[in-house]
Amino acid sequence: MIICDDCLNVLKKIESDTIDMVYLDPPFFSQKVQCMKASNGVEYKFSDIWENKGEYLKYMKFRIQEIKKALKKTGSIFLHCDNSASHNLRIILDEVFGEENFRSEIIWTYKRWSNAKKGLMPGHQTIFFYSKTSDFKFNTIYHEYSPTTNIDQILQERIRNGNGKVSYKYDEIGNIVLAKEKKGVPMSDVWEIPFLNPKAKERTGYPTQKPIELLEKIIEISTNEGDCILDPFCGSGTALVAAKMLNRRYIGIDKSPSAVELCHQRLEAPIKTESRLLRVGADAYRTKTDEELAILNMLECDVVQRNKGIDGFLKKFYLGAPVAVKIQKPYESFAEAIDLLNHAGKRKKCSFTVLIRTLEGLVDSEILVPSNMIVLDELKLQLGVKLSKYDKKIMQR
Numbered sequence: 001m002i003i004c005d006d007c008l009n010v011l012k013k014i015e016s017d018t019i020d021m022v023y024l025d026p027p028f029f030s031q032k033v034q035c036m037k038a039s040n041g042v043e044y045k046f047s048d049i050w051e052n053k054g055e056y057l058k059y060m061k062f063r064i065q066e067i068k069k070a071l072k073k074t075g076s077i078f079l080h081c082d083n084s085a086s087h088n089l090r091i092i093l094d095e096v097f098g099e100e101n102f103r104s105e106i107i108w109t110y111k112r113w114s115n116a117k118k119g120l121m122p123g124h125q126t127i128f129f130y131s132k133t134s135d136f137k138f139n140t141i142y143h144e145y146s147p148t149t150n151i152d153q154i155l156q157e158r159i160r161n162g163n164g165k166v167s168y169k170y171d172e173i174g175n176i177v178l179a180k181e182k183k184g185v186p187m188s189d190v191w192e193i194p195f196l197n198p199k200a201k202e203r204t205g206y207p208t209q210k211p212i213e214l215l216e217k218i219i220e221i222s223t224n225e226g227d228c229i230l231d232p233f234c235g236s237g238t239a240l241v242a243a244k245m246l247n248r249r250y251i252g253i254d255k256s257p258s259a260v261e262l263c264h265q266r267l268e269a270p271i272k273t274e275s276r277l278l279r280v281g282a283d284a285y286r287t288k289t290d291e292e293l294a295i296l297n298m299l300e301c302d303v304v305q306r307n308k309g310i311d312g313f314l315k316k317f318y319l320g321a322p323v324a325v326k327i328q329k330p331y332e333s334f335a336e337a338i339d340l341l342n343h344a345g346k347r348k349k350c351s352f353t354v355l356i357r358t359l360e361g362l363v364d365s366e367i368l369v370p371s372n373m374i375v376l377d378e379l380k381l382q383l384g385v386k387l388s389k390y391d392k393k394i395m396q397r
């Protein structure tokens, strides 16, 4: 069900103790009008401008109080916010739900590449998780062990001695004691989930749209199939789409008619972007060998992954433009490497390019090297060439 109204009006009418989980992603007190144009030309916007913070917090408190009433005893609230007012909202949640019902401060972290402001680049948002009582629903999700976990940590029972120091447990005759079967590492409160990129399939063009992946995690840990989820600031309907995909019932509220219309459209044909980063992990994006990384570090480069023509850029521009660096691959001829780097360098508007030759082959004079390309022989190759010259001299004697 999706309702177009101020959520306060609707929340007041919801029967007490009926909702399993509420996720709310309200205006954050950004003091901006959030506005975006979708690819079909429709402009979506909502105002996040307030007279002052007091007004904003009062508005939030009224709604949080009603949410608590609507929740079942086993229910939970997940309040999404950022550093504009997270510290104030946490105090309100403590007041309304009780400090003892604080469960987690979930950090949703993502990569960003630029920062308009002086200072540290913001790279996370916060989701406060409170339960209505201590008898709340919770499903633990387990992750794979990290590559640094050693086999004993997984298999062996551990004990804590009188000083609180943890060590492996051995029986009376010195044999190791096996631990109980483990399911993996329980999910932590820091979640790395990519921000929706402009080309993501699930992107609707709604400002501040959140990824379905994030909502799925919240729904999975706090509810079971058939449970009822409420999103009182549903926007483009991300929580509702995630709920539908996970066989939960949902109620969405938004005061913007165009948001409600968009929710209906999305729910008719839900689309979720498969994040390759989440599926295969960040390591799959690393394409450089240790040797290549050592060369790029020596030249003081920013490393570029997954590009055939360029392996890195010098940190310093030359003649006001970037300088691309490529290391010849074992399967590339010298001519092919020149060609790939030259084309990629032109596309990226580089003033110069640097090719690190790693294989002996045709000499430079026999192949046309562009005038703005510097060719350097890799150290091992230089040494090999020098030594073979000595060999030749000795042979001639």
Ligand SMILES: C[S@@+](CC[C@H](N)C(=O)[O-])C[C@H]1O[C@@H](n2cnc3c(N)ncnc32)[C@H](O)[C@@H]1O
Pocket (backbone or CB within 6 Å): 005, 006, 007, 008, 025, 026, 027, 045, 046, 206, 207, 208, 209, 210, 211, 232, 233, 234, 235, 236, 237, 238, 239, 253, 254, 255, 256, 259
């Ligand atoms: C941050 S957006 C939600 C984005 C959403 N989570 C998504 O993934 O698309 C906040 C939404 O709250 C709505 N809103 C603001 N005040 C409201 C109110 N009092 N009642 C209902 N909706 C409201 C806005 O129209 C906007 O769509």
